[in-house]
Amino acid sequence: MKIIKEGNELVLRLPLLQKENNFYKGEEDLIDTQNLIGVVSGNEYTISQLNDLSYKGDQQEGMPIIYFSSKEELKEACKTCGIDIWEHPLCAYCGKVIRGSSTWASKGTQCWDCSNLENLEASPLS
Ligand SMILES: [Zn+2]
Structure with a gap:
């Protein structure tokens, strides 16, 4: 994550992709995978870190990074950035x-x- 100031705005730069986390593969064989995930958790809407666990064929929700006030606001941001959304039951x-x-x-x-x-x-x- 990179935080910079542009004029009167604080700008967060978050990579959309990360290298998969798979120690069974060589460095050159690691593919890019999503770094962020949209999460709907009851009435909580966040863009969260995505913990890649490719070594066991899994991915997990990580720490929330950005909170939204509505599901629509989250969906719009995720659509703009091509981020998948998980909704917990x-x-x-x-x-x-x-x-x-x-x-x-x-x-x-x-x-x-x-x-x-x-x-x-x-x-x-x-
Ligand atoms: Zn219950």
Whole structure:
């Protein structure tokens, strides 16, 4: 990231691409991949760092860099810059944002906390 002053504006320069992170490949075989990702997480809209984990065929959301006030504002910025958007699902039981894995239950996507609670209540030991 590079921060500069242009007139009365603070300008952030963020690379749109990064080299994939794959120690199984030689340096010359590493391809470019996205460096940033748009994230919709409930009512939070950000452009975040994209952590490339090509060595295990995965990518993860990293630290948020820019916050937007609406989904439309985020979509517009991502469209302008060619950045993909990930939207995290919400738990159909508690409404929390689900990052990572979840399960499927009768009402829809379910977070692990709600799933564990349900399993505890159904347990013959409780
Ligand atoms: Zn839940």
